[in-house]
Amino acid sequence: NSSKPLRNFHLGMFEIGKPLGKGKFGRVYLAKEKKTGYVVALKTLHKEELVHSKVERQVRREIEIQSNLRHKNILRLFGHFHDEKRIFLILEFAGRGELYKHLRRQQRFSEELSAKYIFQMAQALAYLHKKHVIHRDIKPENILLGIDGEIKLSDFGWSVHAPSNRRTTLCGTLDYLPPEMVEGKEHGAKVDLWSLGVLTYEFLVGAPPFEDISGHSATYRRIAKVDLKFPSFISAEAKDLISRLLQHSPEKRLSLDQVMRHPWILKHKNNWDRPG
Numbered sequence: 001n002s003s004k005p006l007r008n009f010h011l012g013m014f015e016i017g018k019p020l021g022k023g024k025f026g027r028v029y030l031a032k033e034k035k036t037g038y039v040v041a042l043k044t045l046h047k048e049e050l051v052h053s054k055v056e057r058q059v060r061r062e063i064e065i066q067s068n069l070r071h072k073n074i075l076r077l078f079g080h081f082h083d084e085k086r087i088f089l090i091l092e093f094a095g096r097g098e099l100y101k102h103l104r105r106q107q108r109f110s111e112e113l114s115a116k117y118i119f120q121m122a123q124a125l126a127y128l129h130k131k132h133v134i135h136r137d138i139k140p141e142n143i144l145l146g147i148d149g150e151i152k153l154s155d156f157g158w159s160v161h162a163p164s165n166r167r168t169t170l171c172g173t174l175d176y177l178p179p180e181m182v183e184g185k186e187h188g189a190k191v192d193l194w195s196l197g198v199l200t201y202e203f204l205v206g207a208p209p210f211e212d213i214s215g216h217s218a219t220y221r222r223i224a225k226v227d228l229k230f231p232s233f234i235s236a237e238a239k240d241l242i243s244r245l246l247q248h249s250p251e252k253r254l255s256l257d258q259v260m261r262h263p264w265i266l267k268h269k270n271n272w273d274r275p276g
């Protein structure tokens with residue numbers, strides 16, 4: 001539409017820096033836009049791999065969805081361009097990188113830090129759900145940290161407009177999927193609330209609640225049964241929040257407003273270093 005500013009980007013506009021990480025479909029590089037000196041993250045996706053995995057439609061949807069999102073806890077997608085072999089996503093650079101690396105290094109997060117991250121995740125999800133967007137792939141690997149340690153929810157490759165039922169086969173970990181998705185049923189925004197519960201558990205314990213080293217079908221059974229056990233060091237308030245999110249029936253799960261007002265969040269809210 002005519003209101004959209006004309007921004008035809010091309011590779012020559014960027015000075016490519018160090019690799020920031022590598023995903024399944026390509027690598028991410030630190031990059032600087034030559035004219036403005038603006039620092040971004042440039043994600044490269046190899047076209048033939050996207051075609052082969054039949055996900056090019058998802059990438060198009062991701063670009064369309066994420067280009068319209070503006071929230072401090074959602075990683076910005078500034079634009080995209082392609083050459084004959086690759087698609088490039090021009091992304092906001094998250095100064096403190098991948099949250100899961102911090103989680104693995106620290107084994108697990110304190111209750112105060114976990115509550116701060118979950119509060120910011122709830123704010124990002126409330127913004128998304130108001131726009132009828134469900135992320136559907138909430139997990140530590142898809143969360144980055146900004147320069148002030150703030151949450152940056154990223155990778156909208158699996159996001160859709162609610163309600164939906166998935167057509168593309170799932171790959172990767174089942175750990176974060178709610179019962180209705182592992183059962184291939186119709187699902188709505190409450191899938192992100194289930195994943196928020198799994199995320200809270202993993203921040204506090206260091207592993208997801210239904211993880212089963214014997215494989216997918218064992219994890220699947222534990223999710224379907226909501227076979228939830230807490231280690232003794234988890235506080236009663238944290239157990240309460242997680243249990244009210246990991247409800248088999250989507251309607252029974254807490255709303256995002258209830259998460260943001262939960263005693264476990266409020267108990268820590270005063271101690272967060274609030275940058276103004």
Ligand SMILES: Cn1ncc2ncnc(NCCc3cnc(NC(=O)Nc4cccc(C(F)(F)F)c4)s3)c21
Binds near residue numbers: 025043059062
């Ligand atoms: C590591 N790192 N450190 C700092 C930092 N700052 C910013 N970004 C980083 N990393 C990139 C994070 C991403 C954001 N959006 C993505 N989007 C995507 O990867 N989309 C995508 C790809 C292939 C296939 C599919 C599909 F269709 F199959 F779903 C979807 S990846 C950073």
